[in-house]
Amino acid sequence: MNTRTPGARSAHAAALTAEYAAIWAYGPIGVRLTGPAQEAARDAEATHRRRRDTLVLRLTDAGDSLPADQAGYALPFPVTDEPSALRLAVEVEERTAGFWQAAVAATSGAERERALAALVDCAVRATRWRATAGITPLTTPFPGRTA
Amino acid sequence: MVLTWAVIGKMTQRDPLPDGTMRHSRRRVLRVGALLALGGTVPSLTGCEPFNREPPPPDPLAPMVDEALALAAAYRDAATTHPTLASRLTPITEAHAAHAAELARITKVALPSATPTASTPADSDATLTGLRELERAAGESATQACLAAPAERAALLASIAAARASHLEALQ
Numbered sequence: 413m414n415t416r417t418p419g420a421r422s423a424h425a426a427a428l429t430a431e432y433a434a435i436w437a438y439g440p441i442g443v444r445l446t447g448p449a450q451e452a453a454r455d456a457e458a459t460h461r462r463r464r465d466t467l468v469l470r471l472t473d474a475g476d477s478l479p480a481d482q483a484g485y486a487l488p489f490p491v492t493d494e495p496s497a498l499r500l501a502v503e504v505e506e507r508t509a510g511f512w513q514a515a516v517a518a519t520s521g522a523e524r525e526r527a528l529a530a531l532v533d534c535a536v537r538a539t540r541w542r543a544t545a546g547i548t549p550l551t552t553p554f555p556g557r558t559a
Numbered sequence: 560m561v562l563t564w565a566v567i568g569k570m571t572q573r574d575p576l577p578d579g580t581m582r583h584s585r586r587r588v589l590r591v592g593a594l595l596a597l598g599g600t601v602p603s604l605t606g607c608e609p610f611n612r613e614p615p616p617p618d619p620l621a622p623m624v625d626e627a628l629a630l631a632a633a634y635r636d637a638a639t640t641h642p643t644l645a646s647r648l649t650p651i652t653e654a655h656a657a658h659a660a661e662l663a664r665i666t667k668v669a670l671p672s673a674t675p676t677a678s679t680p681a682d683s684d685a686t687l688t689g690l691r692e693l694e695r696a697a698g699e700s701a702t703q704a705c706l707a708a709p710a711e712r713a714a715l716l717a718s719i720a721a722a723r724a725s726h727l728e729a730l731q
Contacts (some may be wrong), residue, residue, distance in 0.1 A: 517713045520710075535722065550647075551729050
């Protein structure tokens with residue numbers, strides 16, 4: 413409904429860049445994990461891909477230019493083993509949550525509902541990754557808020 | 560919206576009384592009432608009626624302050640009754656208290672000094688089940704509040720909805 417407002421447009425474009433980076437990051441994350449954790453990484457990656465596809469369609473339909481995906485993204489720390497892979501997964505979800513929180517404020521109606529659902533999904537996945545990694549506390553008071 | 564402003568215009572018109580003072584025409588007041596009933600805009604107008612000095616409507620988020628405080632109290636009581644759950648419950652207690660403080664700040668509601676009381680079942684499984692139910696309902700109220708909120712409040716409410724969903728996950 414509000415895709416065409418400049419605020420919604422730039423918030424969606426920014427969320428798309430975050431989803432590109434998240435999808436890319438789950439590559440190195442997935443190869444360091446095994447069993448149920450690897451399965452969870454695959455599931456998370458598929459969710460980020462779905463959101464990317466939806467954003468691409470919506471921005472394209474609105475006649476907006478798409479931000480470009482990068483061939484690679486700088487990781488905040490090297491991913492060399494399972495603990496670092498899990499830490500990165502937490503960080504990816506926390507970071508993506510911030511972009512969707514911004515999109516919530518920039519949209520209304522069904523667009524806001526979608527942005528909120530994405531923020532909630534990122535927050536819940538971050539909590540699951542913390543539980544898998546043994547990081548406590550499992551939750552943060554204000555998901556999406558950048559400190 | 561057009562109707563709303565037209566009505567306010569009518570409401571400010573007054574008729575002179577024989578003694579020179581002004582009064583509202585009864586017919587006009589009745590007509591305003593009928594228009595309001597038709598337009599369904601009464602709640603947004605209560606603060607504007609010059610002849611009815613009711614206080615402005617309460618902030619729609621004010622009940623959320625109490626809800627967040629009640630959640631914090633429920634978790635605090637549960638952690639006291641079941642010390643083995645304390646390490647899981649304490650961060651969530653703190654989150655709900657932080658939400659209450661933020662909600663009080665944006666609604667300009669003073670945080671009550673008395674903390675609400677809560678009662679915790681003696682059984683820890685029943686306690687967790689009860690907290691999950693509270694959290695689920697609170698998540699739903701934050702979601703609805705977020706979807707209805709103006710932009711400047713939506714981000715905070717979204718974050719609170721996401722926090723509550725993650726609490727639910729942490730209680731699994």
